Amino acid sequence: MRRFVVVAVPYLWLLALFLIPFVIVLKISLSDPAIAIPPYAPTLDLSEGWQGLKDFFAGLDFENFAFLTTDDLYWKAYLSSLRIAFVATLFTLLVGFPIAYGMARAEERWRPMLLMLVILPFWTSFLIRVYSWMGILSSEGYLNQVLLALGVVAEPLTILNTNAAVYVGIVYTYLPFMILPIYATLEKLDMSLLEAAEDLGCSRLSAFWLVTIPLSVPGIVAGCFLVFIPTIGEFVIPSLLGGSETLMIGKVLWEEFFSNRDWPVASAVAVILLLILIVPIILFQRNEQKQREAEG
Amino acid sequence: MRRFSWINATSLTLGFAFLYLPMLILVVYSFNASQLVTVWAGFSTRWYGELIRNEAFLDAAWVTLKVAVVSSTIATVLGTMAAYTLVRAGRFLGRTLFSGMIYAPLVMPEVITGLSLLLLFIGIGLDRGILTIVLAHTTFSMCYVSVVVSSRLDSFDRSLEEAALDLGCTPFEAFRLVTLPIIAPAVISGWLLAFTLSLDDLVIASFVTGPSATTLPMKIWSSVRLGVSPEINALSTILIAIVTVGVITASLVSKRAIAARQRDERAAAAAA
Amino acid sequence: MSPQTVFAPWDDPHEKPLIQFRNVTKRFGDFTAVDNIELDIFEREFFALLGPSGCGKTTLMRMLAGFETPTEGTILLDGKDIAPIPPNRRATNMMFQSYALFPHLTVRDNIAFGLKRERRPKPEIDARVDEMLRLVQLQKFATRKPHQISGGQRQRVALARCLAKAPKLLLLDEPLGALDKKLREETQFELMDIQEKTGTTFVIVTHDQEEAMTVASRVAVMDHGKLVQVATPDVIYELPSSTYVADFIGDVNILEGRITGQDDDRVEIAWAEDQPSIHAKARVALAPGSTAYFAIRPEKIAISATRPETAPNAVTGKVLDIAYLGNISTYHVELPGGQVIKAQSTNTDRMAAREFTWDDTVWLGWSDAAGVVLER
DSSP states (O other): OHHHHHHHHHHHHHIIIIIHHHHHHHHHHTSOOOSSOSOOSSOOOGGGHHHHHHHHHHHOOSHHHHHHHHSHHHHHHHHHHHHHHHHHHHHHHHHHHHHHHHHHHSOTTTHHHHHHHHHHHHHSOHHHHHHHHHHHHSTTSHHHHHHHHHTSOSSOOOOTTSHHHHHHHHHHHHHHHHHHHHHHHHHHSOHHHHHHHHHTTOOHHHHIIIIIHHHHHHHHHHHHHHHHHHHHTOOHHHHHHOOTTOOOHHHHHHHHHHTSOOHHHHHHHHHHHHHHHHHHHHHHHHHHHHHHHHHO | OTTOOHHHHHHHHHHHHHHHHHHHHHHHHTTBOSSSTTSOOOBOOHHHHHHHHOHHHHHHHHHHHHHHHHHHHHHHHHHHHHHHHHHHSOSOTTHHHHHHHHHHHHHSOHHHHHHHHHHHHHHTTOOOSHHHHHHHHHHHHHHHHHHHHHHHHHTSOHHHHHHHHHTTOOHHHHIIIIIHHHHHHHHHHHHHHHHHHHHHOOHHHHHHOOTTOOOHHHHHHHHHTTOOOHHHHHHHHHHHHHHHHHHHHHHHHHHHHHHHHHHHHHHHHHHO | OOTTTSOOGGGOTTOOOSEEEEEEEEEETTEEEEEEEEEEEOTTOEEEEEOSTTSSHHHHHHHHHTSSOOSEEEEEETTEEOTTSOGGGSSEEEEOTTOOOOTTSOHHHHHHHHHHHTTOOHHHHHHHHHHHHHHTTOGGGTTSOGGGSOHHHHHHHHHHHHHTTOOSEEEEESTTTTSOHHHHHHHHHHHHHHHHHHTOEEEEEESOHHHHHHHOSEEEEEETTEEEEEEOHHHHHHSOSSHHHHHHSSOOEEEEEEEEEEETTEEEEEOSTTSOOEEEEOSSOOOTTSEEEEEEOGGGSEEESSOOSSOSEEEEEEEEEEEEOSSEEEEEEEOTTSOEEEEEEEOOSOGGGOSOOTTOEEEEEEOTTSSEEEOO
16 A cells, blocks of 8 residues: 555656646647637537547647748757757867866875865856856956956957857856766776777877777767757756847747747647657667666 | 876866856955946945845745745655655556656756646646745656665665565565665755755746746846846855855765764774 | 484474475566475474575575565465565564665664564563674674674674574575685584574575585575475485586586496496496486486595505596695596596695605595485
């Protein structure tokens, strides 16, 4: 009996507050577009039995999805989200790998401290971390003040409200997600492998390319997915740091919902976003699975 | 260390400067006397005073705290149950669906989670406010709790539970007297994680709340959209300070516990 | 042999067994872990389940403890079916291979754990825990946590904890597996001592044949879920029922051959073309022409420089290898046909005075009762 409760309570909770909401999103995305409030046609009337069910499904259509294809705002937003997420992931890797490598090569007694320093920002408010860049990147911000004072630039650079600021924000906030898995694989790497490679004639650099990098691939892949997947649907960063040119689907969905109040279209946007995410999520799961199997 | 070259030292220095400089600047400029945030005009605690007198912020902070405490507590109970189910229950009907529902919220974009929950709350006619935020936060943070707790349960020596049963415990007693005390650190970190996630959340709360409840992130959001503000700098500094003190204390406590344990084990081995 | 002088309840048809396995089978999916087992274990026995890992011995024990239920068949404790009784209400206690000491409780609280579940009065619990601490000589460590004591001490806490409830039956899963060799040997005798003092029935699971032989009143050798032989240690060693048992317990030479002659309890086995037939005593009737295995322990083969005059069996060969083990030496002797036979001799002299060395021609001889003839 108790065992049943232990399974049933979280199960029912997730069914009611995770799965059913998705079914509702799916249903509304197939309903007739309408401004204002529900119910959206068709409505399911179970009192009419089989006929009611048939009418319900007959009433569903892909009108909203068709609408998404007619307005190029949407597919541009999807593409641009993917592109920004991809480029930002590369940047994060470039910044994160040397840090992870440095941590893994640091003396053992320093490592827990360094690890804590990487994790600490993660506990700090995401919103505040993004916000902290607004003061730095604005045209009269600290970065421009420094650059002007040093005479590097003559005119203040426009960084805030451009894609560049979005990249900076993503790299900054998602950096721990990149560092941690790479550090985990590098830390496990047996130093004698590098010594063996050098013993067999590799230079330091070629030992790094031929041994360290291939063996840290699982960590790199995991880190990239951990940055790429959440970045696609990101809303806060493009809204605070991005400008009018920054087109990201999370922002579009938010605006569709809060500004245009078009819920069926917002739902359709959400459904497509999910479909796009399924591929990287499955690839990520595979990578994790492989790693677990490799570790026995 | 032969391999710890100046390259590593440089990349670590630059990397940590990148991670911490923005927050440091925020902290420093929160003590700026000037209204213009980017121009330094001397030390002052004026913005902290204004913050404390700002009732809208205090109200929002209070709402956020209430939501975070309640949702993380429920999420810890549910998440621990879910973890126990995932690790211990073996096969049951719909197990794949269950584990899918546990892991999916971890990768779900917040905008989708928020939208879908809002549509549900409207569909069932639930008044939107603190209750709906608590429900939403509990749902996604229980999944994080469950991941943290189940990784601890995975490495848990199952024979400890069997020993408890063998010595006369009912299954529930075995959980209460043996399993729970041992996995307690993981449960506590699960709670802390859930609490932090709830404190931080802007997107989901914005979707599911009504006019009656505004959380601190929502309040911060509406003011930073207009640009940098000294009051927000002060607020950020307070939040950063709380987190820093909390994390450092926690890590010192656990470090000390580990050190004490290692000392004991060495002593026991030496005495043998 | 009367039961008053020697402890052998299994030979007494009037004795009622404490545990009876009746056609017990346990399957996990397609895998049969325990295959149709019939077994009686008697009160006050020290019973060892011996076999390689995966042979089903641990499953057999876990069914007694109640962590597994038989797929088929019944297990009776004191004549009653124990299948419906959950582990927490069984009169059995188990000592786990990992010891499973509760890390958050002191030694004292670990030992008191089971007594507290019975809601006994506190003075009674305290007295019983003190008694147990004395039994395993850990009075000084009562307030320590498990990680604050050594491996050997942990092992004794685990033993005290499962003995505290005075179970009818104590199950020990590889109880000495985590100890080093020297400590293990000491502890074996301690274990036997405690078993005798408390009069509890012990069932021990082990893969270590020496351990089983040392502690047990009877040993059950298992293989692939089946009981291969159940007997006292000396019978298992001297009269193994199959080549599997002979090979599993100790060192042995197994020579495959064919029965060529039989006379009363004596048989002749032809086993190699250019070697004389083996003369041996057989305990079972074997038809001439059937395949037979002759198993003989190396220490029962005498090694000499000249042909032994009185031995009914004698072969000659070259010394191929000598394994010097201190107290004894094992000689690997290669016969002209390429077969290798191991013979052991006690080193009564120091090494320098050794009689044979590599490539010496030697004679091996054994009596007709030295080995056993086996069908399989």
